């Protein structure tokens with residue numbers, strides 16, 4: 043049995059070498075005991091706990107082509123449409139439990155990008171990256187490790203390409219090519235879950251030109267590798283974590299699960315050859331991102347729909363508590379919220395179903411559909427958040443604290459003020475649901491994750507434009523309007539429409555084994 047249970051996972055994190063981690067001007071000694079990271083540690087622990095729960099086995103584990111026994115889906119490639127759909131469902135279900143990032147998804151998405159890309163490079167260039175990558179994945183499976191996809195570079199001035207940046211560290215780059223590996227430096231930002239990862243899987247953030255060769259780097263390093271410094275980012279609620287003690291449960295945090303984002307500064311970190319999956323093959327950086335984003339942006343629809351369902355639950359509970367649940371406009375707004383959840387879920391499922399098999403054996407979700415899914419995730423959850431805030435009537439902004447609600451002197455008055463007046467619920471129930479909505483709406487990075495995690499709206503729109511077959515759509519109108527009456531053209535266009543079953547996507551130059 044290779045799967046780690048919660049306790050084994052927590053031990054493995056405690057057993058890591060000391061790391062250079064900073065927050066609010068202080069070095070953090072023990073990440074597993076640091077209040078602002080407690081909810082994040084809980085969230086990842088919960089994912090490990092559920093992975094070893096038989097009731098979740100079908101959803102979170104799979105067989106492996108590399109080792110005996112079940113492995114986490116987050117350490118395995120996606121090999122079919124069914125497995126892609128399972129990734130969506132797992133993301134959704136886990137988000138319904140933890141309401142935040144699984145901390146393990148992106149690592150599996152880095153694998154989903156690296157597998158096909160390494161395979162392509164080997165075919166075209168005679169490299170041995172696919173074998174190295176497969177060996178690394180086997181190691182990850184054997185030890186049931188949590189990995190990140192460390193993509194987003196600091197970037198500096200956005201109009202300059204990586205090699206033009208005055209500070210080279212704005213993008214992770216290769217300082218030295220050695221017989222036994224490479225030495226890398228630079229900064230990657232907004233890294234979700236990185237402080238509790240075992241492995242940091244680095245991939246480029248953008249397509250590269252020849253001059254950017256040294257920035258075309260993909261590799262894996264242990265999170266506790268020498269030369270790494272981390273700085274944890276703030277959240278609006280971070281100081282509230284320090285309030286939790288005695289009878290203060292942390293109701294003001296909204297829930298016990300959250301994620302975290304940190305940046306990593308790599309200062310001349312040595313990466314042994316067997317952990318290097320791209321080193322200067324600049325032409326393949328864009329290809330890697332094409333594969334990676336197809337899976338990463340599919341997942342967005344899964345986890346956003348799970349978070350949205352939890353938001354629906356909290357909002358409808360509050361509507362029940364304060365007695366407005368039967369009002370027509372409240373029902374309509376709750377309806378809009380659940381439709382939002384189902385919309386992004388549906389797009390994610392469609393992206394998985396309509397993908398293709400790459401010659402490496404990896405299944406790649408439909409890129410146009412995946413970018414469409416992610417694009418919608420940058421918009422419509424905000425409508426749901428707005429409805430939630432409207433229905434709970436501003437209390438997510440103005441509610442008193444748990445500390446005051448439990449206070450020996452003023453607690454009784456505060457409870458009276460926040461009592462919903464419904465005999466089935468008390469002030470604490472209302473505060474719990476209210477703080478949950480607040481956490482999702484503005485206390486955590488949940489909405490920022492919807493907007494930017496996995497790429498901002500422009501990145502998704504740009505990719506959707508690239509993967510749409512514009513000539514095909516023009517041809518259908520040339521035929522429909524009689525602009526082109528050439529019988530051969532007309533016949534060919536009808537054939538294309540029929541064979542594409544109405545789809546309008548293109549796969550550009552991506553190699554396809556089967557659709």
Ligand SMILES: Cc1cc2nc3c(=O)[nH]c(=O)nc-3n(C[C@H](O)[C@H](O)[C@H](O)COP(=O)(O)OP(=O)(O)OC[C@H]3O[C@@H](n4cnc5c(N)ncnc54)[C@H](O)[C@@H]3O)c2cc1C
Nearest residue numbers: 192193194200232233234487490491494495496497498500
């Ligand atoms: C909560 C959260 C979690 C995240 N988790 C992860 C993670 O786990 N791993 C990871 O690698 N990344 C992660 N990210 C990073 C995320 O992928 C990036 O934030 C996103 O891709 C946007 O990149 P950026 O922040 O550098 O902004 P930019 O891409 O620089 O965009 C900033 C603005 O400038 C515009 N812009 C940028 N370049 C140009 C240009 N050349 N011309 C015109 N306009 C331009 C953009 O449209 C945007 O409006 C996370 C982000 C958030 C907010």
